[in-house]
Amino acid sequence: MSTEDQAVGLVVASHGRHYAVALDGGGQRQCYTRGKKSGPAVGDRVTIRLEGDQEGVIIGIAPRRNLLYRSDATRSKQFAANLDQLLIVLAPEPEFSDDLTGRALVAAWSAGIEPVILLNKADLTAALARAQARLQPLVDLGVRVVTLSALDSGEVHHLLDPMLRNRRSLLLGQSGMGKSTLLNALAPDAGAATQAHSDALGTGRHTTTNTRLYTLPNGGELIDSPGFQAFGLQHLSAHDIEQGFPEFAPAIAHCRFYNCTHRHEPGCGVLEGVAHGGISPARHALYQRILEENEAAQRY
Numbered sequence: 001m002s003t004e005d006q007a008v009g010l011v012v013a014s015h016g017r018h019y020a021v022a023l024d025g026g027g028q029r030q031c032y033t034r035g036k037k038s039g040p041a042v043g044d045r046v047t048i049r050l051e052g053d054q055e056g057v058i059i060g061i062a063p064r065r066n067l068l069y070r071s072d073a074t075r076s077k078q079f080a081a082n083l084d085q086l087l088i089v090l091a092p093e094p095e096f097s098d099d100l101t102g103r104a105l106v107a108a109w110s111a112g113i114e115p116v117i118l119l120n121k122a123d124l125t126a127a128l129a130r131a132q133a134r135l136q137p138l139v140d141l142g143v144r145v146v147t148l149s150a151l152d153s154g155e156v157h158h159l160l161d162p163m164l165r166n167r168r169s170l171l172l173g174q175s176g177m178g179k180s181t182l183l184n185a186l187a188p189d190a191g192a193a194t195q196a197h198s199d200a201l202g203t204g205r206h207t208t209t210n211t212r213l214y215t216l217p218n219g220g221e222l223i224d225s226p227g228f229q230a231f232g233l234q235h236l237s238a239h240d241i242e243q244g245f246p247e248f249a250p251a252i253a254h255c256r257f258y259n260c261t262h263r264h265e266p267g268c269g270v271l272e273g274v275a276h277g278g279i280s281p282a283r284h285a286l287y288q289r290i291l292e293e294n295e296a297a298q299r300y
């Protein structure tokens with residue numbers, strides 16, 4: 001086939017098996033894939049075969065720097081590819097889940113992507129202190145937490161513009177935390193639907209239904225994604241999971257067995273750390289949950 005029928009571009013939106021691809025030469029096409037292999041993700045560089053004036057078939061995906069995804073025993077769901085930064089969006093209300101937050105951190109660290117927590121809705125002052133207290137163990141681990149209100153766009157620009165410039169970042173979090181509201185504060189032209197709209201329209205709770213990449217007026221690329229309620233990490237190896245708990249590393253050096261799983265082995269440095277206060281029991285419990293889910297999945 002001649003290369004005149006082909007073009008190269010960036011996947012900027014995905015919805016099921018449909019993708020919007022921004023072509024290097026300008027313009028955007030609606031594209032789809034053929035076959036069953038795991039498909040492209042927002043942030044992928046792809047080659048397409050042109051079809052008509054508006055459409056295309058994705059025929060190749062360039063090698064990825066990284067891919068953030070979640071999976072359970074039956075299926076996997078890609079968040080985005082080739083990321084510089086993961087922005088985990090939390091809020092005092094609705095209450096965020098420690099388990100899901102911990103899993104998002106594991107996903108980022110095991111994929112080599114820098115995570116930052118955005119604690120949104122700082123204007124809800126009555127509930128803010130409790131949310132901050134719940135995040136303190138993660139602050140102690142060295143996770144950067146930026147506290148802000150998406151309703152104050154001046155503050156959002158002031159705090160986030162320097163972090164976002166020249167980088168590709170993904171907004172990730174449970175439904176209702178304010179991801180799309182933050183996006184709109186940074187890129188008013190995005191006009192993303194938020195729950196403020198859907199409340200007014202009386203439509204359902206899940207507002208954002210597809211993943212989409214926006215180019216920010218003050219520099220950088222920001223990807224908005226639908227809220228999630230589960231974050232399976234079945235695709236991670238035991239080694240990957242360990243990478244997701246960087247605070248275990250110094251203790252692991254003291255484990256008696258080289259193949260220690262840090263659950264019941266004698267002479268385990270991690271268990272020692274949990275017993276003597278260096279390692280948080282809640283983090284160790286999360287580690288065990290993830291490891292056990294993976295072992296269960298492998299028995300299928």
Ligand SMILES: Nc1nc2c(ncn2[C@@H]2O[C@H](COP(=O)(O)OP(=O)(O)OP(=O)(O)O)[C@@H](O)[C@H]2O)c(=O)[nH]1
Binds near residue numbers: 174205
């Ligand atoms: N008080 C307050 N409300 C906010 C703030 N940010 C967002 N909200 C509100 O929180 C609700 C949810 O915001 P969205 O931006 O739709 O949340 P989302 O995370 O994109 O949700 P999904 O798309 O369903 O995943 C809306 O009613 C917003 O107006 C904030 O900083 N303060």
Ligand SMILES: [Mg+2]
Binds near residue numbers: 180208
């Ligand atoms: Mg949204």
Ligand SMILES: [Zn+2]
Binds near residue numbers: 252269
């Ligand atoms: Zn151990």
